[in-house]
Amino acid sequence: MRFRLARTEEYPAGLNLPWTAPLEQWPEERCTDVERGLHRNPVRFVTHEGSIYAIKELLEHVAVREYTMLRSLEELRLPVVEPVGLVTERPPHADGERRGLVVTRFLQHSMPFRHVISRGVTVQQAHQLLDALAELLVNLHLAGFFWGDCSLSNALFRLDAGRYSAYLVDAETGEMHVSLSDGQRRHDLTIAEENVTGEFMDIQAGFGLPEGLDPIDLGAGLTSRYEQLWAELTREEVFAAQEQFRVDSRIKRLNELGFDVEELDIQTIEGGHKIRLRVQVVEPGHHRRRLEALTGLDVQENQARRLLNDLDHFRAWQGGLEGRVIPEREAAKRWLEEVYRPTLAAIPPEQAVKLDPAEIFHQLLEHRWYTSERSGRDLPLAEVVPSYVQEVLEGLPRPEVRA
Secondary structure, eight states: OEEEESOGGGOGGGGOOOTTSOGGGSOGGGOOBOOOOOOSSOEEEEEETTEEEEEEEEEHHHHHHHHHHHHHHHHTTOSBOEEEEEEESOOOOTTSOOEEEEEEEOOTTEEEHHHHTTTOOOHHHHHHHHHHHHHHHHHHHHTTEEOSSOOSTTEEEEEETTEEEEEEOOOTTOEEOSSOOHHHHHHHHHHHHHHHHHHHHHHHHHTOOOTTOOHHHHHHHHHHHHHHHHHHHHOOEEEEGGGTHHHHHHHHHHHHTTEEEEEEEEEEEGGGTEEEEEEEEEEEOHHHHHHHHHHOOOOOHHHHHHHHHHHHHHHHHHHHHHTSOOOHHHHHHHHIIIIIHHHHHTSOHHHHTTSOHHHHHHHHHHHHHHHHHHHTSOOOHHHHHHHHHHHTGGGSOOOOOBO
16 A cells, blocks of 8 residues: 655654545544535545544545645645545545545535435526636636536535635546637637536526526536636737726736736837737735735635735724824734724634634624614624624534544
8 A cells, every 4th residue: 555645744653543444434534524515436534543434445546636636736736635644555436546635625614415405406507606616717727727627516515705606626537738729718618618507407407496587598608607717817808009908907807806916028019009908817816915914814815815805904993093004014014903803802713713813803894884883883892792793604604523
């Protein structure tokens, strides 16, 4: 038997698990229950030293392929589950085939599609899921990754400042290229549209869909969302030479979408009377990178945008009180020490485990806004923590993880 490890500090043999046995024969007492989606292949979850790991069994060559794909995507800092290890050269199964095990770290506070809609899908929720999946597919295509089986069921979803962010889970059909042709992108998008349409047809047959939601329209909606975002990120612009301010405007729009610009290609045409602009974006995470550089916090993109807004407001407010412009790094340090950390520390531990810290902070900001509206005055964040815990957190379920 052979282990390949992405990180030496997570040597999986330390789990003392029956690695040579078929995954479906592992004893239940060694495994953990978590919210899980549909799987074509056997998947088990285990805990070790406070972490949860997902272990998937595949034909050995497919397991090697998936592990390699996940490693490549993680190195590009794309939203995928974190690969931990690969187990190969196990004894053959009864059918004579060798199967490998792909070990990934369980994505905390994530939900499979079926869990997200387990209490009935809403119109808003359906559109948010499509937004998240379209954004994930665009990001993968920009990196040259052909998914081959994009679907809601092959992704995990996490709350991200009131919206959803999608993470790739299943990469066994994926292919990595330097870049994708338009034909490859269209083929992958067609597969995604067909899969999403089929998934919503299943939901419609099993649970029903709200009025105004049609599976075919929802599948087509994924395509239109993808095409709009792809066009915004890659389109060529032509404008008059005196309108060079549009270069800055384009960069700002891309930053607002969460992308940094890696390269600008500016060309004068028509005798210098017009300018042609092409941009090349880097991987998503503009706001994440800025927040991490300032505070060390590693959060999701929409959460980072929201936290940065609060940090900027804090900086402006304190600067007004002190009669000076506070340097950005000084403001970030003070915001962490005076606002972010004390606020989260005030949440009871048994309630804090229900969401990740950045999502709790985002929800607190939302709750303060609504509470201030009701009271007719601006309320300090610390003052609304008790009502937020009582009115919001206490109504949320605890994470369902049992050793």
